[in-house]
Amino acid sequence: MTSKLQEGILVGCGNPLLDISAPVPLQFLEGYGMNVDDAILAEERHMPIYRELVDGYQAEYLAGGSVQNSLRIAQWILRQPNVAVFFGCVGQDDYADILREKARAAGVDAHYQVSPDTPTGTCAVLITGTHRSLCANLAAANKFTIDHLEQPANKALIDNAQYYYISGFFLTVNPPSIMRVAATANAKQRPFLMNLSAPFISQYFMEPLMAVMPYVDIIFGNEAEAHAFATAQGWPADADLREIGKRLVALPKINSERPRIAILTQGCDPVLLIQHDKVQEFPVTRLAVHEIVDTNGAGDAFVGGFLSQYVQGKSLDVCIRCGNYAAGHIIKNPGCTYSGEPEFN
Numbered sequence: 001m002t003s004k005l006q007e008g009i010l011v012g013c014g015n016p017l018l019d020i021s022a023p024v025p026l027q028f029l030e031g032y033g034m035n036v037d038d039a040i041l042a043e044e045r046h047m048p049i050y051r052e053l054v055d056g057y058q059a060e061y062l063a064g065g066s067v068q069n070s071l072r073i074a075q076w077i078l079r080q081p082n083v084a085v086f087f088g089c090v091g092q093d094d095y096a097d098i099l100r101e102k103a104r105a106a107g108v109d110a111h112y113q114v115s116p117d118t119p120t121g122t123c124a125v126l127i128t129g130t131h132r133s134l135c136a137n138l139a140a141a142n143k144f145t146i147d148h149l150e151q152p153a154n155k156a157l158i159d160n161a162q163y164y165y166i167s168g169f170f171l172t173v174n175p176p177s178i179m180r181v182a183a184t185a186n187a188k189q190r191p192f193l194m195n196l197s198a199p200f201i202s203q204y205f206m207e208p209l210m211a212v213m214p215y216v217d218i219i220f221g222n223e224a225e226a227h228a229f230a231t232a233q234g235w236p237a238d239a240d241l242r243e244i245g246k247r248l249v250a251l252p253k254i255n256s257e258r259p260r261i262a263i264l265t266q267g268c269d270p271v272l273l274i275q276h277d278k279v280q281e282f283p284v285t286r287l288a289v290h291e292i293v294d295t296n297g298a299g300d301a302f303v304g305g306f307l308s309q310y311v312q313g314k315s316l317d318v319c320i321r322c323g324n325y326a327a328g329h330i331i332k333n334p335g336c337t338y339s340g341e342p343e344f345n
């Protein structure tokens, strides 16, 4: 670690979820109409999944929620607690206590809103070989309200931060809160970072996504999410990832003095960094199949590694290399968890 960073320099908002993860046969996914490497919101027909995983499979409980994962990873690499502040809504139950403890142990300064009558959100993580499929039952996470951000202590935390990160997933919960944070970032000329998060966000939440896009300085996504965005925009069906990236950075931006950057991941293929009409590639170290425990949280870890360097003012090159390091590490561990000391300098 380098010099000491300002506490709370990074603020994130998202859905605090407890992951219930288990290896399952492919038929399990098919039975629920789910696809590998997808992420969806639970509908009524998915509700039995959670019980079924716990009763019938080797289920593990792991701290989850996309933004919270990224912040935990950033903290792990930074080795200085409370650099990252997290807002999200939980219930008043044991799951909330687990999430609170995991955040604290990782060094994330979580300020949860509490919805006393709603259970803490969960996410079923269905592992099939080297793939995973996510089904989130947001429950209390969906009860987040903007009042939480307007409480004086929380407002001060937002004003005090220098970097802001919110997932596309949070568009399903509370777009006004996202616009609120984005507006603060813009007024103070501080970077606002966002993630496309999942194909369904572009399919069903394009309107709030496009409302916030002018504020987004850095947009993250993987290839499936980028293609879903392109399709929803009606961009040419043969546009490849490079072309989609160039179009993403060219979308209207409020602060035109800081052009948007797109960072697109594609599994073990190179990460693309798109600035203006320039595309750079960053290679990914391919893991052997026997090294892969599960890919759950790989994208979140990539962002976490990136953020850990970005808040130190490091070059994009270093940020992306750290993202790749972090993703590679958590793929070798269950869920979005790490083991031992980080080995990135």
Ligand code: 26A
Residues within 6 Å of the ligand: 014, 015, 017, 018, 019, 039, 040, 041, 063, 064, 065, 066, 067, 069, 123, 134, 135, 136, 138, 169, 170, 172, 296, 297, 298, 299, 300, 336
């Ligand atoms: C709104 N949705 C669907 C979600 C999520 C989510 N986090 C926030 N909102 N669906 C899955 N996740 C989290 O993503 C991580 C893996 O990238 C899971 O909890 C999992 O930890």
